[in-house]
Amino acid sequence: MSIRTTSDQWWKNGVVYCLDVETFLDGDGDGVGDLAGLADRIDYLAGIGVTTLWLMPFYPTPDRDDGYDITDFLNVDGRLGDLGQFVEVVRTAHDRGLRVIIDLVVNHTSTEHPWFQSARSDPASRHRDWYVWSEDKPDDGEMTETFPGEQGGLWTYDRKAKQYYLHRFYAHQPDLNIANPAVRDEIARIVGFWMQLGVSGFRVDAVPFLIETEGITGAPEVDPHRYLKELRAFISRRKGEAILLGEVNLAPEEQRAFFGDEDGDELHLVFNFTVMQSIYLAMARQDAGPVEEAMRSLPPVPFDSQWATFLRNHDELTLDKLADDERQEVFDAFGPEPDMQLFGRGLRRRLPPMLDGDVDRLKMAYSLLFSLPGTPVLFYGEEIGMGENLAADEREAVRTPMQWSDEPGAGFSTADPEGFPNPIPEGEYGPLAVNVVDQRRDPESLLNWFERLIRRRRETPELGLGCSKVVDNDVPAVLAHRCDWDGATVIALHNFAPEPCRVRIRLDAEEDGDADAVALQDLLDGGYHEIDDPSEVTLELDRYGYRWLRLLRRGQRRMP
Numbered sequence: 001m002s003i004r005t006t007s008d009q010w011w012k013n014g015v016v017y018c019l020d021v022e023t024f025l026d027g028d029g030d031g032v033g034d035l036a037g038l039a040d041r042i043d044y045l046a047g048i049g050v051t052t053l054w055l056m057p058f059y060p061t062p063d064r065d066d067g068y069d070i071t072d073f074l075n076v077d078g079r080l081g082d083l084g085q086f087v088e089v090v091r092t093a094h095d096r097g098l099r100v101i102i103d104l105v106v107n108h109t110s111t112e113h114p115w116f117q118s119a120r121s122d123p124a125s126r127h128r129d130w131y132v133w134s135e136d137k138p139d140d141g142e143m144t145e146t147f148p149g150e151q152g153g154l155w156t157y158d159r160k161a162k163q164y165y166l167h168r169f170y171a172h173q174p175d176l177n178i179a180n181p182a183v184r185d186e187i188a189r190i191v192g193f194w195m196q197l198g199v200s201g202f203r204v205d206a207v208p209f210l211i212e213t214e215g216i217t218g219a220p221e222v223d224p225h226r227y228l229k230e231l232r233a234f235i236s237r238r239k240g241e242a243i244l245l246g247e248v249n250l251a252p253e254e255q256r257a258f259f260g261d262e263d264g265d266e267l268h269l270v271f272n273f274t275v276m277q278s279i280y281l282a283m284a285r286q287d288a289g290p291v292e293e294a295m296r297s298l299p300p301v302p303f304d305s306q307w308a309t310f311l312r313n314h315d316e317l318t319l320d321k322l323a324d325d326e327r328q329e330v331f332d333a334f335g336p337e338p339d340m341q342l343f344g345r346g347l348r349r350r351l352p353p354m355l356d357g358d359v360d361r362l363k364m365a366y367s368l369l370f371s372l373p374g375t376p377v378l379f380y381g382e383e384i385g386m387g388e389n390l391a392a393d394e395r396e397a398v399r400t401p402m403q404w405s406d407e408p409g410a411g412f413s414t415a416d417p418e419g420f421p422n423p424i425p426e427g428e429y430g431p432l433a434v435n436v437v438d439q440r441r442d443p444e445s446l447l448n449w450f451e452r453l454i455r456r457r458r459e460t461p462e463l464g465l466g467c468s469k470v471v472d473n474d475v476p477a478v479l480a481h482r483c484d485w486d487g488a489t490v491i492a493l494h495n496f497a498p499e500p501c502r503v504r505i506r507l508d509a510e511e512d513g514d515a516d517a518v519a520l521q522d523l524l525d526g527g528y529h530e531i532d533d534p535s536e537v538t539l540e541l542d543r544y545g546y547r548w549l550r551l552l553r554r555g556q557r558r559m560p
């Protein structure tokens with residue numbers, strides 16, 4: 001296999017781990033997680049085998065949107081540490097073979113950012129045009145509220161400026177004017193700064209809103225994607241390995257544009273919201289159909305590009321791409337109480353409680369995530385099966401402190417839990433039942449299962465680098481797909497139903513080079529199945545069973 005490619009396009013064969021410094025580990029005992037705490041747990045992260053850390057915003061902030069409201073893009077929030085500690089985190093991560101990417105949130109600033117304060121107070125300020133103003137309240141046009149009912153429209157009147165300003169998110173997050181070359185220069189300075197401190201790229205927040213110029217009076221008539229190409233070219237000039245991982249919650253055909261032209265000259269990775277939502281519908285229906293359909297709807301992506309796959313993230317589990325009745329099916333199955341739902345489109349829950357703690361089903365879901373075309377992204381705590389705390393506000397329900405041990409404060413902090421960023425869950429998913437220390441000692445724990453899965457995923461580059469397609473089979477609850485790369489093939493099977501089954505697939509397609517197939521090696525349980533008749537291969541799956549099978553062709557050896 002081409003080792004050259006796997007190390008070259010590192011973002012395609014990695015596993016990303018997203019965490020919020022504030023809720024990960026408190027190193028100084030003040031009740032808030034910090035960079036010193038994170039530095040201490042880099043060995044833990046390297047140990048589970050993830051390859052890339054994505055740090056959620058850690059910049060100075062009034063914290064009205066969990067740090068996505070920034071007052072200084074070139075600094076660290078004093079509660080979390082300082083730039084020196086940031087460098088220590090990155091250096092330690094590199095030493096342990098991990099890369100670090102960080103959130104780039106430049107669609108907007110906080111209203112408390114000095115740029116906005118100067119812009120609103122002084123019409124002659126050089127920052128006035130850094131935001132999007134209007135004398136009269138404009139029509140919303142094509143734009144809609146991102147947090148329906150929570151942000152008071154898209155335009156808010158500022159008494160000092162005596163004008164309206166645009167905000168695609170909360171009213172305390174005024175949009176920056178991306179059409180202004182000075183703003184673009186400043187963004188380049190910001191990304192240049194962090195790359196110089198060692199980061200390997202950015203998770204770019206709200207990309208479609210960032211590049212859009214709607215609502216900007218006098219914006220030049222240019223293709224908004226030109227800006228994304230400029231940004232990509234800039235980061236690549238400064239640092240060849242740097243990547244852009246974009247939040248683009250659009251339909252696949254529209255997402256394709258954000259990878260750029262044929263050569264892929266915009267985002268390297270784009271979150272796959274469509275496949276993610278289809279998995280929940282498939283689980284609710286116990287029918288693989290929705291995932292098959294979603295996978296078939298994906299356009300081919302350029303050579304350097306890839307999907308980023310995920311089951312949960314720090315926001316509500318958005319189900320906005322499903323039809324109303326489909327969304328209702330998922331609500332009924334996984335979040336029937338109104339308090340579990342948010343913005344009329346999503347669930348503020350983590351996966352294990354949604355599945356009533358059914359570990360077989362949970363493992364099936366993650367096995368699927370790791371075998372789908374794309375780079376899997378985990379949200380901290382998923383590896384131990386943490387649950388949400390509905391007593392926390394809105395999206396905060398899934399942003400509770402990492403559960404390290406059964407000590408008071410979950411081993412997250414020695415301070416009084418009253419002062420924690422969010423309250424720790426109690427009961428079935430609380431730290432007495434779910435924590436790292438206990439799971440490390442238990443070879444059968446979810447944590448150890450994840451370690452094995454991640455290791456296998458990294459050893460199976462067909463999944464991240466190959467080309468993937470759905471394979472027909474005769475059981476509606478089963479998804480079969482294959483990934484072909486560099487003369488190698490992996491076939492994955494996932495059973496969405498609680499009943500065991502026998503499933504039949506065909507492996508005789510000449511165009512796939514299957515004629516020489518002699519056996520299937522099970523990469524997860526070590527099993528070995530000889531193929532007698534490639535036109536009819538029958539395999540067994542347990543309830544919510546899953547298998548990753550490497551096709552062995554004549555002359556090919558088994559994997560260790």
Ligand code: GLC
Nearest residue numbers: 065068105169205206314315
């Ligand atoms: C993105 C983030 C979300 C944040 C919003 C505004 O959607 O994922 O958490 O609230 O942008 O920055």
